[in-house]
Amino acid sequence: MxxxxxxxxxxxxxxxxxxxxxxxxxxxxxxxxxxxxxxxxxxxxxxxxxxxxxxxxxxxxxxxxxxxxxxxxxxxxxxxxxxxxxxxxxxxxxxxxxxxxxxxxxxxxxxxxxxxxxxxxxxxKRIKTTEPLIGCFNHIYLQLPNNEPQPLKWRTSKAQELFAYLLHHRNRMIDRTTLIELLWGHLDHAARTAQLYTTIYQIRHTLKQSGITEVIISSGILEAGYRLSIGPNLLDIEEWEIQLKRLPLLTVQTIPEHVLVLDSYKGDYLSDYGYLWAESERERLRCLWLHHAENLEAFYTDSGLLHDAIHLNQLIHKMMPTHDGSYFNLMKHYDALGNRPAVEEQYWLLKTMLENEFGVSTVNPSVADWYNRWKNPTQHEL
Known part of the structure; x- marks a missing residue:
């Protein structure tokens, strides 16, 4: 090193x-x-x-x-x-x-x-593969074998969203009416149909120029729609979920494997675009990551690895600023380390987050009770 x-x-x-x-x-x-x-x-x-x-x-x-x-x-x-x-x-x-x-x-x-x-x-230990990797964490990107990830260069934002939507529904036939209403519902029939055909052509051209020719958009003969298949190419969210499911039992010896999968979650699904139709999948993956992070945090805490637990809670803060559990965890960890200013700051940050994000000034009663007992131990002993 x-x-x-x-x-x-x-x-x-x-x-x-x-x-x-x-x-x-x-x-x-x-x-x-x-x-x-x-x-x-x-x-x-x-x-x-x-x-x-x-x-x-x-x-x-x-x-x-x-x-x-x-x-x-x-x-x-x-x-x-x-x-x-x-x-x-x-x-x-x-x-x-x-x-x-x-x-x-x-x-x-x-x-x-x-x-x-x-x-x-x-x-x-980054994924080394002989097949290209298509990424959806944060934004759409492409990673060719032995190369760094690169964003795909779309000609228009509509081409980007249409590709993302077809990728989201990969291996399924999506009828043209659904695609037209999603992206060009405000145009007249002739214009919206022309826009769809033009944009499909642009996507195929971009994929060919990027070197991922085995990603195919096929049009239906009996069905009036389009289907996207990624062939042997990998998809980062699928690979991440596979790695998560294959993790061994969490022990001191297997911590590095669990941390590797946790860190492989590079950001929320298509979060840079804010597509509403992606929200359900985005939230599902976020919940999987958070559940894994909380299990690892609990293991750190039970094992007395407080500095690791603190760092992980800070990571949860960064990924999910409104997750109030991490604030309380940090308060307890800082208390165990004798860092009183840090406990007070976390409580203040929790109250500020609740007021700014949810318009409430009341902290969870159990957290408030813990803090008050910590703040005034003599008073609560009487």
Whole structure:
């Protein structure tokens, strides 16, 4: 695993480098920076797996650097290293993989490296196939064998939606009237029929140009409609669901496999487009992901892996901001770690979310009761 270290204290850099390379092993420090202004410019050509980043640095903070890194180099994992323990909430809001305190202890650092190695291994296990992959997470994309995913370039938004709709109903004949009413219901009969034929032609041309000729749109002879079949090509949502169903029993040894499937869910089904007809499938897949995430979170909690549980709840926050259960979980985890400011902040964030999203100011009674007992333990003992 290749890492970069950034800290304005030179001795801290040397100490961390020694722990990683000599005490732990399996880690190569490929860059060390004490000037934070150089990090963004220098890190790109190095292609590190991770960066250990101090928060308190002159001129620019570690938080600002992390925000830029996550935009420019989203594959780089970030570990915050700091002498202060009151940055934890902000750190995990950025979805960094870990947060460790100075002076860095070897046992704590070993846990971080193991967590990093799992994440790096996951990225190395991307689906490798001899068949093209059609993607529907967030938006429609194409991944040819041994290539990075690329968006399909549609000539019009109608061509994009028509392809998405036929893909959504793949292997089923969809009558022309349904397609016309969906996309061109406002036009007269002659114009809407011409638009359908033109758009089908555009889709076939785009597919041919993209190199996925085995995706076929066939027109019915006896039935007046169109059917799309993907042939031997793979579909990311189908592959993800297959992997989810094949997961072994969750144990300490199988955690990496479960995390890999969890992280393979790259975003909601066709969410970038907001098609109403896709909402049912979108919600079904979201529920499958959330159920899996909650099972993994409960396992982390029961196993005493609180930092992993915190990181997973932050991921649930990011994927589903209105899921109130993750706020309560974080309150309890931060309480177990003795981080009172973080507990208070999560309760405030929960109330703010409920007011902004649902127009209510009342927190679930059981959560409010827990918080009040935590806030005023002496009062409740009387």
């Amino acid at each position: 290749r890492v970069v270290l950034a800290d304005d204290e030179r001795l801290s850099l040397i100490h961390l480098k020694s722990l990683l390379e000599k005490e732990i092993g399996g880690v190569e420090v490929i860059g060390m920076y004490s000037d934070p202004t150089l990090i963004i410019d220098m890190i790109g050509p190095l292609h590190p797996d991770a960066i250990f980043l101090d928060i308190n640095m002159p001129e620019i903070s570690g938080f600002e650097i992390a925000e830029q890194l996550q935009v420019l180099f989203p594959s780089i994992e970030i570990v915050f290293v700091t002498a202060y323990d009151d940055y934890a909430v902000n750190a995990f809001e950025l979805s960094v993989i870990d947060y460790i305190l100075k002076p860095v202890q070897l046992a704590r650092l070993e846990k971080t490296v193991k967590r990093l190695q799992v994440r790096v291994d996951q990225k190395d």
